[in-house]
Structure formats: C-alpha cells, structure tokens
Amino acid sequence: xxxxxxxxxxxxxxxxxxxxxxxxxxxxxxxxxxxxxxxxxxxxxxxxxxxxxxxxxxxxxxxxxxxxxxxxxxxxxxxxxxxxxxxxxxxxxxxxxxxxxxxxxxxxxxxxxxxxxxxxxxxxxxxxxxxxxxxxxxxxxxxxxxxxxxxxxxxxxxxxxxxxxxxxxxxxxxxxxxxxxxxxxxxxxxxxxxxxxxxxxxxxxxxxxxxxxxxxxxxxxxxxxxxxxxxxxx
Amino acid sequence: xxxxxxxxxxxxxxxxxxxxxxxxxxxxxxxxxxxxxxxxxxxxxxxxxxxxxxxxxxxxxxxxxxxxxxxxxxxxxxxxxxxxxxxxxxxxxxxxxxxxxxxxxxxxxxxxxxx
Ligand code: SF4
Ligand code: SF4
Ligand code: FES
Numbered sequence: 001x002x003x004x005x006x007x008x009x010x011x012x013x014x015x016x017x018x019x020x021x022x023x024x025x026x027x028x029x030x031x032x033x034x035x036x037x038x039x040x041x042x043x044x045x046x047x048x049x050x051x052x053x054x055x056x057x058x059x060x061x062x063x064x065x066x067x068x069x070x071x072x073x074x075x076x077x078x079x080x081x082x083x084x085x086x087x088x089x090x091x092x093x094x095x096x097x098x099x100x101x102x103x104x105x106x107x108x109x110x111x112x113x114x115x116x117x118x119x120x121x122x123x124x125x126x127x128x129x130x131x132x133x134x135x136x137x138x139x140x141x142x143x144x145x146x147x148x149x150x151x152x153x154x155x156x157x158x159x160x161x162x163x164x165x166x167x168x169x170x171x172x173x174x175x176x177x178x179x180x181x182x183x184x185x186x187x188x189x190x191x192x193x194x195x196x197x198x199x200x201x202x203x204x205x206x207x208x209x210x211x212x213x214x215x216x217x218x219x220x221x222x223x224x225x226x227x228x229x230x231x232x233x234x
Numbered sequence: 235x236x237x238x239x240x241x242x243x244x245x246x247x248x249x250x251x252x253x254x255x256x257x258x259x260x261x262x263x264x265x266x267x268x269x270x271x272x273x274x275x276x277x278x279x280x281x282x283x284x285x286x287x288x289x290x291x292x293x294x295x296x297x298x299x300x301x302x303x304x305x306x307x308x309x310x311x312x313x314x315x316x317x318x319x320x321x322x323x324x325x326x327x328x329x330x331x332x333x334x335x336x337x338x339x340x341x342x343x344x345x346x347x348x349x
Contacts, residue, residue: 160316196246198236
C-alpha cells in the first residue's frame with residue numbers, strides 16, 4: 001500500500017489548506033503519479049486536479065511530487081517515492097484555486113508579454129517564408145516547450161517577482177523568437193527586456209533546467225538573450 | 235519593460251555588467267594586497283605608509299572602494315526588491331544603504347589622501 005498525502009484546499013469550505021492521507025493500492029505495479037491521482041479520486045470524488053493528454057504533451061498536470069516539479073502523467077511512482085511515501089502538492093508560488101489546481105494568470109501574462117508570435121513587416125511572399133536548415137536548427141530545444149510551468153514555479157526569482165521577472169518559460173520563448181530568422185522585431189524585443197527585472201533577475205540557479213520534463217535548458221537561452229543584449233548595447 | 239528608478243545603472247544590462255566588472259576589480263585588489271603581505275612578511279608601518287603614498291596605489295584603492303560601493307548598491311538593491319515588499323520600507327532600506335555607501339566613500343577618500 002502506497003502512502004499518499006495530498007494537498008487539499010477548497011476556499012468555499014476550508015479556512016486553511018491541509019494535507020489529506022490516502023492508502024493507495026498500486027497492485028505492485030510501477031504506475032504513473034497521475035494514475036495514483038485517479039485512484040485517489042476514486043476514494044474522494046471531490047479532489048481536483050488538471051489533466052488532459054496523459055502523455056506529456058498538453059502540459060496541464062504540472063505538480064509538485066515529493067518536493068520536485070514535474071508532469072504527473074510521465075513521472076513513474078518509482079522515480080519520486082521515498083520510503084513508500086508520496087506527497088503531492090500544487091505547483092509552488094501560484095495562487096491555489098482548489099486542491100491541486102493553481103491560477104496560472106501571472107504565468108500566462110509573462111508569456112503574453114514577450115509577444116510569442118512571429119513579427120515580420122516585410123511583404124508576404126507568395127507561398128511561405130523560407131528558412132535554411134541551419135536557421136531552422138536554431139529553434140531546436142526551444143519550440144518544444146509545452147508551457148507546463150514546472151520551471152517557472154521552481155524558480156525562486158519567479159516566486160519573489162512573478163509580476164516583473166519573465167521567468168524561465170517565458171524567456172525560453174522570448175529567445176525562440178529572438179533568433180528566428182523570419183522575425184524582424186529583434187531590436188524591439190530586446191528593448192523590452194533590458195530592465196533590471198525581466199531577464200536580469202535570473203541568477204543562474206538552474207532549478208528550471210533540473211525540472212523541465214521536456215529536457216529543455218532555459219538557463220542557456222537566458223544566457224543567450226544576455227549576450228544579445230550586450231552585443232546590441234556595446 | 236519594467237520601469238525602475240532606484241537601481242544603480244541605467245538598465246538591467248548596465249547593472250549586470252557593472253556587477254561583473256566591479257567584482258573583477260575587487261578580486262584584483264584583494265590578490266594584490268595578499269601578494270604584498272606575502273612578499274613583506276615582516277611588515278612595518280613605514281613600508282605600509284610608503285605603499286599608500288604612491289599615486290598609483292591611491293588610484294587603485296579608490297577604484298576598489300568605488301567598486302565595493304557600486305557592487306554593494308546593486309547587490310543589496312536586488313536583495314531588497316526580492317524580499318522587502320512594502321514600498322515605503324524598501325525605499326527606506328535603499329536610502330540607508332546609499333547613505334552608508336556614500337559615507338564610506340567620503341571616509342575612504344579622507345583616509346587615502348589624509349595621511
Ligand atoms: S536559472 Fe534563472 S530562470 Fe532558471 S531557475 Fe534559476 S533563476 Fe530561475
Ligand atoms: S521550459 Fe520545460 S518546464 Fe518550462 S514550461 Fe516549457 S516545457 Fe515546461
Ligand atoms: S496530462 Fe498532458 S502533460 Fe500530463
């Protein structure tokens with residue numbers, strides 16, 4: 001029997017959040033944490049969490065499992081459980097709406113701020129804007145982000161200043177458009193990031209790299225943005 | 235763009251660069267002093283005084299002092315904007331830091347050129 005402890009909070013009925021314990025029968029199999037949550041929900045139908053694709057694509061079930069952020073659907077119990085105990089909490093640093101469901105508004109606001117779309121004011125070609133294989137290669141390791149927020153909610157700089165620091169996820173996307181050969185707004189994008197918070201609040205702690213379920217490296221992207229800012233200004 | 239008026243440089247990039255450059259200057263000064271102590275095991279006041287009478291040494295010392303001030307301003311500004319959320323309290327903290335650093339610089343100039 002796996003000892004599972006789940007963060008519970010219903011603002012309509014609870015004064016304070018609390019941890020609720022469950023005994024879950026995994027039938028001796030190494031199931032995913034998301035499966036454990038299904039079994040918990042069978043015992044208590046009111047327990048809330050987000051999920052959709054159950055295969056690490058949609059990014060909706062980012063959770064804190066035994067202290068580490070990750071996607072519940074692709075995290076096997078064996079990877080996180082110590083001493084037969086599994087503690088599941090919502091992603092840290094964001095307001096809790098209910099149980100494991102957090103309010104992602106601040107996270108999305110930062111994403112919106114970096115203008116996550118191609119800007120190109122040259123006349124549109126007849127068919128499409130072409131890229132050389134080399135130019136396209138530069139987007140690898142960037143475009144794969146599924147916006148699960150595991151990284152930003154593991155970042156102390158984002159915890160303290162979620163309204164000013166863009167955060168690892170948003171900065172990874174900022175860089176994705178900064179180095180896209182088809183984008184012509186590089187200077188304007190850089191000007192938006194030049195203040196002491198947006199980029200420079202990153203202290204290179206690399207929590208983001210440690211938790212990204214897609215194996216991406218926001219710290220490297222942030223370093224590259226810094227170099228671009230430096231080249232642009234000196 | 236997040237606007238700010240209490241940080242040291244004109245931009246985040248300036249702050250970041252100043253933080254790095256001043257760190258290098260402080261390191262160079264520390265290494266120089268360490269080397270000086272190692273080469274003068276039996277240091278007496280006359281040698282010490284002679285060292286600080288040269289203009290080059292005074293310039294280097296002042297540079298190190300200004301570096302400490304700039305470095306501390308940027309560093310403590312960052313800490314304060316992370317942890318002190320009430321605006322009044324934070325601005326008061328910035329002010330105390332800046333005044334203290336200013337006093338140190340003036341005092342340092344007095345020490346360097348006063349002897
Ligand atoms: S490297 Fe930067 S963005 Fe990543 S967790 Fe650390 S401070 Fe946050
Ligand atoms: S960089 Fe990784 S952890 Fe961060 S939002 Fe994207 S996929 Fe999730
Ligand atoms: S449910 Fe879609 S990523 Fe986990």
